[in-house]
Amino acid sequence: MTGNEAIAEGAVQAGCVFYAGYPITPQNELTAYMAKRMAEVGRIFIQSESELAAINMVLGVSAAGGRVMTSSSSPGISLKQEGISYLAGCQLPCVIVNIMRGGPGLGNIAPSQSDYFQATKGGGHGDYHSIVLAPSSVQEAFDLMFSAFELADRYRNPVIILGDGMLGQMMEPIYCTRKKRTTQNAQRTTQKKWALTGCKARSPNIIRSLFLAEGKLEEINKILQKKYKKIQVQEQSWEGLFLEDAHTVFVAYGTMARIARGLMYGLRKKGMKVGLIRPISLWPFPLKAFCNLPGVRRYIVLEMSYGQMLEDVRLAVERKKSVEFFGRAGGGIPKEEEILKKFFKKKVEL
Amino acid sequence: MKKIFSYPTSLNKLTTHYCAGCGHGIVHRLISEIVDELNIREKVIAIAPVGCAVIAYNYWNFDVCEAAHGRALAVATGIKRYRPDNIVFTYQGDGDLAAIGTSETIHAANRGENLTVVFINNAVYGMTGGQMAPTTLLGQKTATTPAGRDASLTGYPLKISELLAQLTAVKYIERVALDSPQGVLKTKSAIKQAFRNQVENIGFSLVEVLSPCPTYWQMSAKQSLDWIRDVMSREFPVGRIK
Ligand SMILES: Cc1ncc(C[n+]2csc(CCOP(=O)(O)OP(=O)(O)O)c2C)c(N)n1
Ligand code: SF4
Numbered sequence: 001m002t003g004n005e006a007i008a009e010g011a012v013q014a015g016c017v018f019y020a021g022y023p024i025t026p027q028n029e030l031t032a033y034m035a036k037r038m039a040e041v042g043r044i045f046i047q048s049e050s051e052l053a054a055i056n057m058v059l060g061v062s063a064a065g066g067r068v069m070t071s072s073s074s075p076g077i078s079l080k081q082e083g084i085s086y087l088a089g090c091q092l093p094c095v096i097v098n099i100m101r102g103g104p105g106l107g108n109i110a111p112s113q114s115d116y117f118q119a120t121k122g123g124g125h126g127d128y129h130s131i132v133l134a135p136s137s138v139q140e141a142f143d144l145m146f147s148a149f150e151l152a153d154r155y156r157n158p159v160i161i162l163g164d165g166m167l168g169q170m171m172e173p174i175y176c177t178r179k180k181r182t183t184q185n186a187q188r189t190t191q192k193k194w195a196l197t198g199c200k201a202r203s204p205n206i207i208r209s210l211f212l213a214e215g216k217l218e219e220i221n222k223i224l225q226k227k228y229k230k231i232q233v234q235e236q237s238w239e240g241l242f243l244e245d246a247h248t249v250f251v252a253y254g255t256m257a258r259i260a261r262g263l264m265y266g267l268r269k270k271g272m273k274v275g276l277i278r279p280i281s282l283w284p285f286p287l288k289a290f291c292n293l294p295g296v297r298r299y300i301v302l303e304m305s306y307g308q309m310l311e312d313v314r315l316a317v318e319r320k321k322s323v324e325f326f327g328r329a330g331g332g333i334p335k336e337e338e339i340l341k342k343f344f345k346k347k348v349e350l
Numbered sequence: 351m352k353k354i355f356s357y358p359t360s361l362n363k364l365t366t367h368y369c370a371g372c373g374h375g376i377v378h379r380l381i382s383e384i385v386d387e388l389n390i391r392e393k394v395i396a397i398a399p400v401g402c403a404v405i406a407y408n409y410w411n412f413d414v415c416e417a418a419h420g421r422a423l424a425v426a427t428g429i430k431r432y433r434p435d436n437i438v439f440t441y442q443g444d445g446d447l448a449a450i451g452t453s454e455t456i457h458a459a460n461r462g463e464n465l466t467v468v469f470i471n472n473a474v475y476g477m478t479g480g481q482m483a484p485t486t487l488l489g490q491k492t493a494t495t496p497a498g499r500d501a502s503l504t505g506y507p508l509k510i511s512e513l514l515a516q517l518t519a520v521k522y523i524e525r526v527a528l529d530s531p532q533g534v535l536k537t538k539s540a541i542k543q544a545f546r547n548q549v550e551n552i553g554f555s556l557v558e559v560l561s562p563c564p565t566y567w568q569m570s571a572k573q574s575l576d577w578i579r580d581v582m583s584r585e586f587p588v589g590r591i592k
Contacts, residue, residue, distance in 0.1 A: 049454070053421070057427050060397075197395075198436050
């Protein structure tokens with residue numbers, strides 16, 4: 001299965017009842033898969049007229065209580081920012097997949113990680129955060145869809161799956177069970193007391209993000225900030241490898257983490273004490289991963305961008321450790337040799 | 351004695367924020383009466399626009415969802431597809447429906463979504479201070495056409511209802527005017543038809559209401575009604591369009 005298809009199948013099994021999307025490379029397989037699978041399971045698929053329309057359909061379904069998803073790639077995600085801000089303001093759950101490509105502008109269709117800032121720092125207007133999860137294998141892409149929908153519902157908040165063109169197009173075998181979970185998950189709506197269902201036997205529900213009364217918006221913002229704090233405390237996730245004895249630690253997510261992992265194993269075979277921190281939640285950023293690692297002397301951040309996650313790593317280590325960086329974007333995926341050449345003075349051949 | 355007139359259950363007992371002589375309050379009330387009469391209050395989900403009517407949910411006593419400016423019909427599409435047994439309607443101004451939301455409007459109509467649309471055409475942007483709307487008449491003075499709308503610079507009043515009538519999936523379009531008590535009654539029966547169509551699964555139905563904005567037309571309430579009758583409805587003829 002490709003990463004795109006795994007994400008789609010994961011969403012179906014996690015109970016996604018509605019998908020809307022607009023074609024864009026490199027995530028077209030995801031939309032096509034949903035077109036076929038959603039019909040098979042009797043749910044709703046719409047090819048919308050634009051990403052704007054898609055995200056607003058998502059807002060409608062979410063307001064009505066359904067588990068809902070849209071997907072796109074970088075330029076399309078820019079268009080969705082308006083809707084994401086409204087979803088955050090209305091406290092509505094949903095899942096948004098961004099299979100990143102090169103930017104800025106129309107850029108190209110090569111894999112990229114240049115939308116990290118946009119995803120983790122808000123993206124649209126207003127003080128808000130989406131929860132951002134970054135899978136680095138096809139299996140993980142599938143598995144994270146369950147967490148994504150759970151987190152979205154638990155916190156009534158948008159969740160972004162941040163992948164890249166490489167992950168989307170790559171094929172790997174995965175374990176997935178197609179049966180029971182699917183329908184069970186689709187019937188979760190009943191617990192959403194705030195959802196718009198028609199005001200039968202209750203007073204009317206209103207979904208809104210406009211608060212004009214004196215002091216009201218500040219109150220709402222404080223509620224949001226409290227929620228974000230809670231998410232930051234409870235939902236950091238990462239994978240740490242060889243951190244017990246590592247002197248040098250790579251920090252990388254998604255496709256770059258696969259390259260970092262290969263490098264790390266190669267270097268360890270040569271007897272070098274190298275480890276890896278692979279953030280899985282990009283927001284909340286896994287600050288905890290950087291605590292209590294007295295033996296680490298240097299962090300090497302690897303990204304397919306010109307240094308976006310780098311800023312969060314710097315904040316995490318509070319200038320107490322050396323943080324170095326290698327990144328490329330717009331031209332494809334960095335090679336092991338170029339990374340080795342930059343950071344390891346003695347020639348290392350893996 | 352039989353009670354033949356009362357306050358609609360679907361309308362909250364509040365004073366609205368609308369200016370004196372504004373059409374929004376009238377149409378809110380008509381919708382509330384219709385929802386009561388069709389006995390669908392517990393099934394209705396409304397989409398409020400961004401425009402003067404953004405806080406319509408303060409006045410209506412049923413479920414309401416806010417939508418970003420122009421996106422009401424995309425939001426409504428999501429809700430109706432997911433909850434086909436609910437009655438979903440949008441309430442939109444001319445800026446919302448025919449400028450920033452044109453794409454969402456045309457495509458929801460073209461998909462034949464089984465929705466009811468109440469379209470308030472007041473020929474200006476009320477909420478932001480009386481700027482030109484796509485429906486502003488030629489020569490009409492607004493905040494952004496201080497010398498009057500000039501076709502060579504800004505084109506002509508957009509007849510979105512006639513445009514939508516071209517689409518095969520669209521089932522019902524009528525233009526009405528709040529220019530007189532008779533006009534109000536006709537407005538009610540057209541909107542009621544648009545709701546009935548949804549109940550009966552007939553499909554996309556839209557009612558365009560020529561509605562007064564005395565504040566930004568810089569007229570009295572009475573002059574506004576005369577202007578609708580004598581000027582505005584020449585450009586936008588009332589009656590069944592489809
Ligand atoms: C994206 C965006 N652009 C602009 C605005 C500002 N805005 C609010 S209402 C409005 C126009 C309202 O006019 P109309 O839809 O005709 O409704 P009316 O107020 O006349 O009832 C505009 C431009 C906004 N809220 N959002
Ligand atoms: S500005 Fe115009 S549309 Fe808005 S409330 Fe006043 S009269 Fe009504």
